[in-house]
Each structure stands twice: as structure tokens, then as C-alpha cells.
Amino acid sequence: MTQEKLGPPTAPAVAEPPRAWTRSHLLDVDDFAPAELEVVMQTTDAMKEVLGRDVPRVPALRGKTIVTLFYEASTRTRASFELAGKALGADVINISAGGSSVEKGESLIDTVRTLQAVGADVLVMRHWAAGAPYLVARHLQAAVINAGDGAHAHPTQALLDLYTIRNHLGDVRGRRVVIVGDIEHSRVARSNIWSLLAMGAEVIVCGPPTLLPAGLRSQKASRPTVEENGREAMALPPVQVETNLERALEGAEVVMTLRLQKERMQGGLLPSLREYATLYQLNEERMSRAQTGALVMHPGPMNEGIEISPGLASSLQSVIEEQVTNGVAVRMAVLYLIARGTKQ
């Protein structure tokens, strides 16, 4: 046995994976560093392996209680959070605003305090008001995951979209990603813009001028910091804005189209669904301007024949079903990363 005295050990030549996860809530991805996104991607890989087993269940979150609290309708997001929680061995309770004490007039804060009092460790919430999960996170010990707040953010959708893109294209750096549709009212677009930019993608948003956010509409590809009343207003993301879909699609490697919410018509923002479909429907003919084999994505639910042609939605280029599948693995990763930090 050698017993020579040594200096302090030098750093390993091959570094440990980055230990970048320190969050106890997931509210948006707008402030995520690339290393944090990498942690989620890497954790999602491990969850995909679990989901591929004969019995897709592990005890990682045994004894944890996850509550999903939805003030808005949802199929895939809620179902995938529930499946994700159960695959990790947690107890999952689903509460909808309809049919709960919310209908009796209970406030949001009282509702979530009650859920915490009965033992919720993680609260997965969707709310029609932008910012609602932030308010809740300030009032709770439990971890909060934003499953969509108004037109503001939908972080797990952005994470599953990033994961799906990377599965096909590898590194997203420098890739041309086009987001088409009602950008103004889309939390999916907002969250995707931040995560894609963080990973170095080139992001182009495209839609009719009435459905593009006012700040972006007038913006060139830069990141201005707007001073308002002496306060620093939110910096606008450096995305390119294009109102002509044919031009936007030139050389695209990924095209995401968004659900057109029919209620938008009532606000006078669009003349007709048919006109929208004529100018902004993603179809095979238009996709020929993109790179060969460019990915077609949609967060669902789809209005086939309006924002996307039925043929394209079920084409080989479409990864729409895969997005749903990856949604479970990504939400497992997020639940695992968030809930392991909560007290037992």
C-alpha cells in the first residue's frame, strides 16, 4: 500500500454533470440558464427509459402528494401530469374549479391553503389569470408548477417541445424555428420563445398583425430594454417578426403552429376563419419552402383544416403525437426535480 503524502486532489479531468437545479417552483422558463434546461433534458432521458419498461413505475416520489388544480379545461396537460406523478409513485389528486369550493366563492389563496393543509407537496396549477401561480407560490410552502397561466406561460410545454426538437435535430443552436399563429394570446409561444432562445435557436414568429404582441410588431431583431415611468419594463425577446407565412417558412427546420382560438373572431381581430386559413394555414404546399424533413409541431388541441391541414398533421414530418408522449416524460422530470426538494 502506497502511503505517500499528497497535495489536495485536483479537479477531475472529466467534470461531474452540472448541478444546476436549485428551483423549488417551476413558474416559467424565461429565466432558465442553458445548464438548467440541460438538467431537465437529461432527467427526461432517464424518465423515458422508465416509461419504456413493462411496468413503468419507480418509487422516487413515494409518499409525496401531488395536487392538480385546474381553473381551465385541459386534457393532455392534466392527464400527463397525473400519469407522470403516478409513474413516480406519488399520490395524485385532481381538482377542477368546477365542482370544488371555488364554485362556492372560495378565493384562490384559500383554496390552495386548504390543499396544502391536507398535505399537498406539489401543486400543479392552471389558471386563466396570468401570474396566478406566482401569487400562489408566494403564499405556500408547497412547490408550485405552472401548467398554464392565462396568455403568460406554459413552461412544461416549452420543455417538452425542446425535448422533442432535440430528439430529432440534436443541438438546437442556430436552428431556424418558426412559430405560426396567434402569438399574442399564446402562453405556449411565450414560453417556447424563451427556452429556444436560451438554447441558441433562431426564432421567427409569424401571424396576422392583429395577433402579434404590440411590442414585437414594431420590433426588429434586437433586445431593447424599454424604460417606462423610470422603471425597467420587461425586455422583449430577440425574435424575428414576419407577417408573411411563405417568407417565414424559407429554410425553416422546425415549424410550430398554434391553435387558433375561435373566440378571437369576436374581438374583431380576424375577419373570418376562412381568411385566416387561406393566409396562415400550415399545409404541404407551404411546408415545401421549409427545409426537407422540417419538423411540424402543434401543442394541441388542433383545429384541423384551420391552422393546419389534416394531411400535414398526420404526415411523416409531424411530431405532434410524439410531443404528447414526451409530455409525460418531461413532466416526470419536472416533478422529480421539484418534489424531491419538498419536506417529507
Added chain:
Amino acid sequence: MTSEFPVDGHIILSGDDIRRAVRRIAHEIVERNHGVSAVALIGMHTRGVPLARRLADAIREFEGESVPVGELDIGLYRDDIPSLELRPHLQRTEMPVDIDGWRAVLVDDVLYTGRSIRAAMDALTDFGRPASIQLAVLVDRGHRELPIRPDYVGKNIPTAMQESVQVLLEETDGRDEIRIMRTDGEV
């Protein structure tokens, strides 16, 4: 209990020592199992994985037979909850075979409380029902908290609780070396 080792550590196994220990364990695995039919090596992340590959290489060299090598991350099976920052990230889990009926040899670098091995056995049995599970470790440092004992040991190293054993491997750390050091800051 005070330690005989200083904070900055002593090398207790050199690269050559590690190489010899791996070859001996490889021989013992073949001997114990009367060959390597239906033997699979399952490396536990992080450093058990390269060790399992080295064992497979050694067995191939002197037996001329390939042994399937898998990798296992036990993160989803741990019973402790490390603090957020110290939590290691999940790594790849991959079973090389349908584990039913195989003799699975778990491979890890250091055996200490036995809790990782408990988690690894839980993980492994989620994949099926191995004919047997054996355990190969490069270092057994004692202080077991569970009724677990290794089948193959590179070196037994009696330690104090406030000491730490650090295994460095070429594949993960750039060099082969095992050192022992104090962790309580006392000199």
C-alpha cells in the same frame, strides 16, 4: 475516533493496484459462476459503469467470452433526499438483456452503508427476476447499515466515519487512483 489520515489524503491504491484488483475479481466471478454463461455485469453510476466494462474486458481476455454489461442509475430508488444542489443528476439506465434468469453482478466502486446497493437491488428487480444478484466492489470501507455483504472485493479498507474514500478512474476522472482523506477538517 480520530483518523490516522490527513485531510488532503493518501493514495491507498495506485493504478497498478486497481488493475490487479479488477483482474482478480474478474477471475473470481468466472470461478464462482463456473464460467460466464448467463452472467451479466451491471455497473452502478457513476464509477461502477467503467469498472463493469473493465471486468468484462478482463473476462473476454482470459475466457474468450463476452459478458453483457448494463448500467444502472439508482437515483429514482434512493431512500434519502439529498439537498437540491448536491443531488446527482439521473444518468442512463440500460439493461443489456432481459434480466429474468440471469446472474446479475452489481458493480460499484465503494461499498459503505449498503443503502445504494439496497436501492440497486430494488431497481434491478423492477426489470425482472434475476436467478441471483451478486455484488462486486473495488473498495469495502465498512460501516454497513443494512445486512448486505459483497461477493467480490478489490480491497477491504477499514475507515473512520469522518474519512472519505475517493475512487478516481481514467474514464471518469482522467487517472486511476484511490485515496482516503479526512472530511471533518481536523488535522
